Amino acid sequence: MDKMTSTEPRVVGFPLRTPGEPFPPPRYEEYRRDTGLVLSYLPNGNKVWLVTRHEDVRAVLTNRKISSNPDHRGFPNISDTMGVPRQEQIPGWFVGLDSPEHDRFRKALIPEFTVRRVREMRPAIERTVEERIDAMLAAGNSADLVADFALPVPSLVISTLLGVPPVDRDFFESRTRTLVAIRSSTDQQRDTATKELLRYINRLVAIKEKWPGDDLISRLLATGTLHSQELSGVLMLLLIAGHETTANNIALGVVTLLLNPEWIGDDRAVEETLRFHSVADLVSLRVAVEDVEISGQLVRAGEGIIPLVAAANHDTDAFECPHRFDPARTERHHVAFGYGVHQCLGQNLVRVEMEIAYRKLFERIPDLQLAVPVEELPLKYDGVLCGLHELPVRW
Amino acid sequence: MRITVDSHRCVGAGQCVLSAPEVFDQDEDGLVTVLTHRPGAEEQQAVRRADTLCPSRAITVHED
Numbered sequence: 001m002d003k004m005t006s007t008e009p010r011v012v013g014f015p016l017r018t019p020g021e022p023f024p025p026p027r028y029e030e031y032r033r034d035t036g037l038v039l040s041y042l043p044n045g046n047k048v049w050l051v052t053r054h055e056d057v058r059a060v061l062t063n064r065k066i067s068s069n070p071d072h073r074g075f076p077n078i079s080d081t082m083g084v085p086r087q088e089q090i091p092g093w094f095v096g097l098d099s100p101e102h103d104r105f106r107k108a109l110i111p112e113f114t115v116r117r118v119r120e121m122r123p124a125i126e127r128t129v130e131e132r133i134d135a136m137l138a139a140g141n142s143a144d145l146v147a148d149f150a151l152p153v154p155s156l157v158i159s160t161l162l163g164v165p166p167v168d169r170d171f172f173e174s175r176t177r178t179l180v181a182i183r184s185s186t187d188q189q190r191d192t193a194t195k196e197l198l199r200y201i202n203r204l205v206a207i208k209e210k211w212p213g214d215d216l217i218s219r220l221l222a223t224g225t226l227h228s229q230e231l232s233g234v235l236m237l238l239l240i241a242g243h244e245t246t247a248n249n250i251a252l253g254v255v256t257l258l259l260n261p262e263w264i265g266d267d268r269a270v271e272e273t274l275r276f277h278s279v280a281d282l283v284s285l286r287v288a289v290e291d292v293e294i295s296g297q298l299v300r301a302g303e304g305i306i307p308l309v310a311a312a313n314h315d316t317d318a319f320e321c322p323h324r325f326d327p328a329r330t331e332r333h334h335v336a337f338g339y340g341v342h343q344c345l346g347q348n349l350v351r352v353e354m355e356i357a358y359r360k361l362f363e364r365i366p367d368l369q370l371a372v373p374v375e376e377l378p379l380k381y382d383g384v385l386c387g388l389h390e391l392p393v394r395w
Numbered sequence: 396m397r398i399t400v401d402s403h404r405c406v407g408a409g410q411c412v413l414s415a416p417e418v419f420d421q422d423e424d425g426l427v428t429v430l431t432h433r434p435g436a437e438e439q440q441a442v443r444r445a446d447t448l449c450p451s452r453a454i455t456v457h458e459d
């Protein structure tokens with residue numbers, strides 16, 4: 001233990017993002033070069049270590065002394081500090097469990113998200129994307145690409161995945177939209193929408209218990225490994241984990257392609273968008289459950305840890321010219337989906353969704369352009385994810 | 396080059412199948428299986444990539 005340094009850590013303010021500055025914040029680079037690990041305090045006074053180097057982020061996300069469970073003392077409840085009430089540990093919310101408890105849920109779900117299974121979903125995803133483009137084209141020659149395309153597409157894809165009957169998809173989509181519209185919806189509205197969705201999901205599970213079909217819920221029920229209450233938690237997790245994350249990547253990716261039109265039509269833009277924008281910068285939250293060393297710094301049991309994936313994905317030791325949007329780069333070991341046993345379960349679904357979304361948009365609307373100067377696009381800093389509140393486009 | 400995998404460690408991210416589809420597959424549980432334990436020269440770069448990307452270190456590449 002004596003090899004650990006006791007140098008005073010650098011302390012930085014929280015929140016980490018300031019409206020008006022680019023994302024990822026240029027300060028990340030300083031932190032990375034400086035000490036790698038920096039210390040911050042959440043508004044509730046809790047200590048949290050920010051991890052900025054690619055190598056360290058991967059090490060943190062695979063360290064058994066570091067936990068994902070929010071019930072541990074010192075866990076950084078970041079959404080709480082941003083006005084989103086902390087998700088209670090609902091049964092089945094396995095992103096907040098450690099191995100081995102976590103693994104039972106993950107194992108039950110893996111078959112639903114294999115590369116092959118996702119490939120089979122392609123026609124349904126293409127149909128959803130086409131329908132949204134048809135609707136935009138029918139409505140005129142301008143749109144808000146966030147509200148009219150980026151948000152509905154992943155929500156509709158998830159409802160298909162879950163086996164939500166077509167008549168209920170509008171209900172489902174409108175409630176999921178309320179959850180993410182932190183500018184235009186109130187806490188109360190979001191709370192109501194969450195309850196309505198949970199009630200709806202519980203009912204859907206009850207229906208599939210009686211009349212199984214060929215869908216994810218029925219198959220999970222058939223495995224007999226999850227109680228129906230756990231299953232509802234799992235489904236809420238899929239819904240929340242897969243909605244705004246995907247939407248923000250679709251929207252930011254379109255902007256980036258409009259600014260770098262030489263990459264339009266090249267599917268490699270998908271992977272590079274994921275790395276370049278790293279929207280889930282504050283998603284992987286951890287707490288040390290034993291004393292542990294990170295970047296040569298001693299982190300004590302009970303101290304929070306946040307691996308900043310946007311910082312890691314712009315680490316010059318891991319990526320050549322990381323600030324350049326370069327879909328032809330050969331390094332693909334970004335941590336936009338996290339790393340370790342919690343690495344995103346939906347990642348292959350996302351890749352296909354983004355690929356189809358970009359391809360169809362630019363195919364069907366070749367003269368798509370921004371309707372406002374890029375500097376005026378309203379970046380979303382006030383949530384857990386980075387994204388856009390709106391994306392006005394015309395054609 | 397020789398490959399071994401530990402399906403108990405596998406978390407089904409599918410990165411190996413995306414990187415080297417000729418060498419790796421997912422079984423009916425979605426866990427890693429190997430199609431060819433001794434990949435030819437043309438596959439080796441893809442296999443190394445799969446090894447680097449695997450989030451749960453379920454792949455071992457032996458240089459023999």
Ligand code: HEM
Nearest residue numbers: 094095241242245246249280284337338342344345346350
């Ligand atoms: C571009 C879109 C997405 C991004 C950037 C993203 C990012 C992430 C990240 C960073 C994690 C790790 C969290 C942690 O380490 O604590 C994660 C986990 C997860 N994601 Fe995604 N995600 C995306 C889309 C999706 C989709 C579409 C789904 C499913 C429909 C999904 C389902 C999940 C689940 C279930 C977990 C928890 C896995 C576990 O704990 O084993 N995600 N995601």
